[in-house]
Amino acid sequence: MKNILVVFGLILILGMALFLRGYGLEKSPISINWDEASLGYNAYCLLTTGKDEYGKSWPLSLRSFNDYKPALYSVLTVPFVKAWGLNQNSTRAVSAVAGTFSVLGLWLLLSTWVKKPVLRLLVLFFLALEPWRIHFSRTALETNLSAAFFIFGAWCLFRARRDGKRFDWKWLTASMVPLLLSAYSYHSARLAAPLLLGLVLFDPLSWLWKTGVVDIVRKLPRLFWIALFVILLIPVFSNSGGREVMTRFRQENVFVKFSPFAPSELFENNLISWLRISPVYYFLGIILGHFSAYFSPVNFSTNIFLWVRKSVQYIPEFNLFGWLEIFFLIIGLIILVKNIKKFNYRYFFYWILAGAAPAALTWNWFHSLRVLNALPAIEIIMVWGFLFIVNRWLKGRKWLAILLGTVFIWQSIFIVNNEFVYSVWENHGEYQPGGFKEGIPLLMSMLKDYDGVIIDSPHAQSYIFFLFYGAYDPKTIQSYAPTRVKASDEGSWDFDFDKFKFRKINWYEDNKLTKTILWMPATTNQDEIDKTPNAKAYYLKNPVRPYNSSVMVTLD
Amino acid sequence: MRRWRFWVIAAVLAVWWWVGLKIGYPPTEEQLLVGLWPVFWTRSLCFGLIIVSFWFWYKIFIEFKLSSLYFYFVLVLSLSPTLFGLFWLHPVESLKWFLFSGIFWLSSRWKRKSLVLPIIFLLAFSFWQNKEKARIWEIYEPTRAKLEVTEKFIREDNLIEKIELPLWWRRISYNKISWMMSSTLKELISFWDLEPWFFQEIHPAGKKALILFYWPGFLLALLGLYSGLQGKKMNYKKMLGYLGCLAFFGYLFSKSDGSLRYSLILPFLAFLIAEALIFLRKSKLYLMIFLLLFFYGYQAFIYDLSNRPDYWLDNRPLVYKYFFETVRNLPGKIQVTDRVANAVLYCQYFLGGRCDANFTLAGFNFKESPPQRDISYAGFEGEFVGPNFKNFFPDNITKRLTDDGFEVVSFRALRDNIANQYGFNLVVAKLK
Numbered sequence: 001m002k003n004i005l006v007v008f009g010l011i012l013i014l015g016m017a018l019f020l021r022g023y024g025l026e027k028s029p030i031s032i033n034w035d036e037a038s039l040g041y042n043a044y045c046l047l048t049t050g051k052d053e054y055g056k057s058w059p060l061s062l063r064s065f066n067d068y069k070p071a072l073y074s075v076l077t078v079p080f081v082k083a084w085g086l087n088q089n090s091t092r093a094v095s096a097v098a099g100t101f102s103v104l105g106l107w108l109l110l111s112t113w114v115k116k117p118v119l120r121l122l123v124l125f126f127l128a129l130e131p132w133r134i135h136f137s138r139t140a141l142e143t144n145l146s147a148a149f150f151i152f153g154a155w156c157l158f159r160a161r162r163d164g165k166r167f168d169w170k171w172l173t174a175s176m177v178p179l180l181l182s183a184y185s186y187h188s189a190r191l192a193a194p195l196l197l198g199l200v201l202f203d204p205l206s207w208l209w210k211t212g213v214v215d216i217v218r219k220l221p222r223l224f225w226i227a228l229f230v231i232l233l234i235p236v237f238s239n240s241g242g243r244e245v246m247t248r249f250r251q252e253n254v255f256v257k258f259s260p261f262a263p264s265e266l267f268e269n270n271l272i273s274w275l276r277i278s279p280v281y282y283f284l285g286i287i288l289g290h291f292s293a294y295f296s297p298v299n300f301s302t303n304i305f306l307w308v309r310k311s312v313q314y315i316p317e318f319n320l321f322g323w324l325e326i327f328f329l330i331i332g333l334i335i336l337v338k339n340i341k342k343f344n345y346r347y348f349f350y351w352i353l354a355g356a357a358p359a360a361l362t363w364n365w366f367h368s369l370r371v372l373n374a375l376p377a378i379e380i381i382m383v384w385g386f387l388f389i390v391n392r393w394l395k396g397r398k399w400l401a402i403l404l405g406t407v408f409i410w411q412s413i414f415i416v417n418n419e420f421v422y423s424v425w426e427n428h429g430e431y432q433p434g435g436f437k438e439g440i441p442l443l444m445s446m447l448k449d450y451d452g453v454i455i456d457s458p459h460a461q462s463y464i465f466f467l468f469y470g471a472y473d474p475k476t477i478q479s480y481a482p483t484r485v486k487a488s489d490e491g492s493w494d495f496d497f498d499k500f501k502f503r504k505i506n507w508y509e510d511n512k513l514t515k516t517i518l519w520m521p522a523t524t525n526q527d528e529i530d531k532t533p534n535a536k537a538y539y540l541k542n543p544v545r546p547y548n549s550s551v552m553v554t555l556d
Numbered sequence: 557m558r559r560w561r562f563w564v565i566a567a568v569l570a571v572w573w574w575v576g577l578k579i580g581y582p583p584t585e586e587q588l589l590v591g592l593w594p595v596f597w598t599r600s601l602c603f604g605l606i607i608v609s610f611w612f613w614y615k616i617f618i619e620f621k622l623s624s625l626y627f628y629f630v631l632v633l634s635l636s637p638t639l640f641g642l643f644w645l646h647p648v649e650s651l652k653w654f655l656f657s658g659i660f661w662l663s664s665r666w667k668r669k670s671l672v673l674p675i676i677f678l679l680a681f682s683f684w685q686n687k688e689k690a691r692i693w694e695i696y697e698p699t700r701a702k703l704e705v706t707e708k709f710i711r712e713d714n715l716i717e718k719i720e721l722p723l724w725w726r727r728i729s730y731n732k733i734s735w736m737m738s739s740t741l742k743e744l745i746s747f748w749d750l751e752p753w754f755f756q757e758i759h760p761a762g763k764k765a766l767i768l769f770y771w772p773g774f775l776l777a778l779l780g781l782y783s784g785l786q787g788k789k790m791n792y793k794k795m796l797g798y799l800g801c802l803a804f805f806g807y808l809f810s811k812s813d814g815s816l817r818y819s820l821i822l823p824f825l826a827f828l829i830a831e832a833l834i835f836l837r838k839s840k841l842y843l844m845i846f847l848l849l850f851f852y853g854y855q856a857f858i859y860d861l862s863n864r865p866d867y868w869l870d871n872r873p874l875v876y877k878y879f880f881e882t883v884r885n886l887p888g889k890i891q892v893t894d895r896v897a898n899a900v901l902y903c904q905y906f907l908g909g910r911c912d913a914n915f916t917l918a919g920f921n922f923k924e925s926p927p928q929r930d931i932s933y934a935g936f937e938g939e940f941v942g943p944n945f946k947n948f949f950p951d952n953i954t955k956r957l958t959d960d961g962f963e964v965v966s967f968r969a970l971r972d973n974i975a976n977q978y979g980f981n982l983v984v985a986k987l988k
Contacts, residue, residue, distance in 0.1 A: 024719040266863055276859045281852055282758060285771035289755040292774055296750035302742045303749065323741035330748055337778060338785040365751070365759065407737075410728060414738070417729040420719045425711045543717045 040091030099137025146186030164343030328385030435549030765814030770853025938978030
């Protein structure tokens with residue numbers, strides 16, 4: 001009976017999780033960003049032609065904006081596009097489901113630490129409401145899908161050596177499947193997954209207090225598992241070309257951005273400089289600093305870096321976790337340090353290390369999106385802190401438990417309001433440009449009466465919005481693939497197709513055109529448009545704030 | 557303490573003193589408020605306070621029966637650039653550090669070592685030091701809470717398309733109490749930031765602050781925490797808890813910026829690092845590696861500070877040193893801006909009796925009121941050509957001023973923007 005109630009409770013929490021991730025995706029986040037549009041449109045291309053927008057048949061990586069996105073997200077989106085058509089809901093559905101699925105993975109992980117089922121349900125309930133879990137599940141993000149697979153892989157790996165016993169090879173084998181799926185879903189896991197495998201298989205921290213060389217040599221055959229993983233990952237690189245798939249890393253890595261590592265104003269490449277301000281010293285510091293940032297409580301909460309603001313990873317008010325949880329994290333980290341010799345604790349240190357590695361090797365000090373795979377491990381550490389408080393302070397002090405519970409409930413209400421409503425105000429704009437969603441259906445309905453459309457948009461790769469909101473015929477777009485901008489080319493990724501041309505509009509010159517639609521920033525003078533006899537303006541309202549995002553002018 | 561240990565610490569502090577003399581940084585406003593005598597004496601006084609505080613700490617370690625840690629504790633403290641910053645630039649913070657050490661020693665002498673007295677001291681000092689309230693108290697101003705809550709409601713109400721949540725739901729999310737609660741939690745969380753503790757040398761956020769500890773200190777602090785938590789080291793745990801709490805309260809009750817706000821975390825971290833160094837004595841190799849790295853950080857920073865003092869330290873004293881040394885020999889009336897500090901104090905310090913009625917010490921803005929022909933002006937570029945909220949000014953400001961009819965007497969570019977909207981460049985000029 002008790003088991004049935006627990007299962008019922010679990011289903012309720014999963015239902016709530018799905019609702020919070022899937023409800024109102026057309027309104028919050030209110031507009032789609034270019035990466036989401038690309039994932040959605042490529043799913044549409046795959047559905048209708050079996051090829052991506054460049055005409056490649058069922059690829060493992062989408063060339064997209066020459067950033068070679070992993071294709072699994074788009075592939076999984078195909079059924080949703082088939083069912084609901086190409087829109088924000090269908091594009092974001094995979095992320096919402098993955099985010100819910102991930103809560104189930106968390107339940108499995110919690111079973112080792114929270115033995116009482118009711119308390120486990122309670123912990124799961126609040127963790128399912130973490131700001132990062134809701135926020136990233138309401139946007140089409142490959143990394144969210146990857147994190148959902150990763151948690152299952154990491155759980156299997158934990159089971160493979162729980163309590164520091166001998167390896168259970170069945171669990172180890174089982175972990176390969178979700179870890180590989182994770183690596184096929186997002187770039188970060190391509191480093192994080194084999195690294196976690198390596199850390200668990202070789203357990204390098206234990207070398208500090210165990211016998212050294214002989215033990216390591218004896219463990220060398222374990223390299224087989226990492227080799228197997230890498231071999232199974234080769235298709236990702238061979239399918240699209242290794243150099244192209246590594247494009248993102250080449251742009252963002254720490255080695256390029258921080259060179260020469262020592263203060264550049266003082267460093268001269270001579271012996272004195274190498275002795276006094278050695279780049280080696282600073283480089284080690286940078287790497288350690290980057291890793292430590294993922295153990296720094298403030299970074300998970302109030303410390304919001306410049307590159308996070310106005311980007312898809314920005315969660316106003318919170319950053320990643322609720323405020324209360326940060327205090328549990330602090331206690332949990334102390335517990336981790338104290339018990340580092342126990343494998344069950346050490347494992348979560350390895351998990352964070354592996355999960356943070358892809359982010360730590362890029363130039364950003366802290367990058368939420370790239371570290372998503374490690375966040376469940378952070379949550380488990382918070383749970384240790386929570387259990388410590390429960391066992392030490394809350395036993396026999398009902399009033400304190402009620403007070404804590406009340407604050408948690410208030411915080412949860414705040415989180416939902418924040419994510420559903422307030423985030424729209426904060427996040428709309430730069431990475432969620434307005435006007436396209438509102439104007440493109442209108443433009444498409446008039447297109448047959450005009451010979452050309454000229455688009456002047458300040459937003460990068462704005463062509464993708466026209467493909468997405470217009471559900472543009474994939475075959476037409478695929479026919480332009482040979483002439484499209486390559487990764488090595490400079491400038492915008494926009495390209496002219498069919499009747500569409502992307503360029504700056506000079507109103508005084510272009511108003512002489514006929515049978516043409518101009519799409520311009522709303523700053524163009526309305527009086528000037530009114531003075532032009534064959535022009536009619538359609539102002540495209542911003543969906544969030546009371547101003548116009550763009551203006552569409554038809555020249556008959 | 558063994559004699560060689562004394563000499564090691566003395567050598568470390570002597571090097572700091574030598575660096576201070578080498579960079580010859582002008583006094584801060586805080587130092588001038590103490591007295592208008594040569595800043596050397598203020599610095600010596602502060603140095604004395606720090607030395608005496610080391611004696612208090614010696615007594616504290618004895619009270620906690622942890623005297624074996626004392627040498628490493630003081631060594632690590634002495635290596636910290638923030639400690640140098642205290643006695644070289646910040647007399648009030650030095651006084652706080654001195655009094656805090658003394659009061660903590662007094663309270664540690666009681667059988668039931670209590671935190672109450674040091675916390676009361678921190679609170680009282682905070683009210684005395686901050687004419688305006690410390691950040692934590694600003695949260696509890698009802699008018700501010702009301703303003704913030706109203707702002708949130710307005711923003712949400714103005715959304716054209718949105719998910720409608722019931723009003724009671726939104727009321728629970730946003731009300732004065734909930735705003736105060738969330739702001740308090742945020743303020744409490746902001747303390748737990750590893751970057752200023754250990755990674756100021758390399759942290760890209762670019763906040764102006766001195767280093768608390770060099771990055772190898774992070775690994776040592778972790779090791780110290782691990783070592784201290786093993787077994788039944790009750791005294792160690794007790795003192796660690798006390799130092800942690802006091803660092804936390806010291807942070808909360810402070811209004812200072814950068815590393816100064818963290819000045820009371822120095823003993824907490826130094827204590828952890830000291831424990832790690834004791835722990836590492838079992839393995840001489842590891843001990844040597846870490847000491848080498850830590851001292852390397854010390855010498856690298858000294859080299860850096862000696863060559864770029866303006867990168868690490870407050871630029872305001874440089875501004876006034878430049879202004880008053882430039883205008884010292886100019887004839888006629890002179891106006892020097894007071895936009896970034898108390899110019900009267902600096903005038904009296906640098907010019908002494910020559911700081912007379914010929915000097916007007918006030919900010920100016922020639923876009924609002926035009927310059928007078930018989931006055932030489934010393935100020936930021938934005939004061940001459942009008943402020944710009946993005947700090948965007950012509951590349952060649954001297955040419956622009958010459959074109960505007962000024963004779964530019966002197967010009968200097970500053971590293972940091974300290975006068976928001978008024979630019980990076982300092983100008984001394986008068987109408988032709």
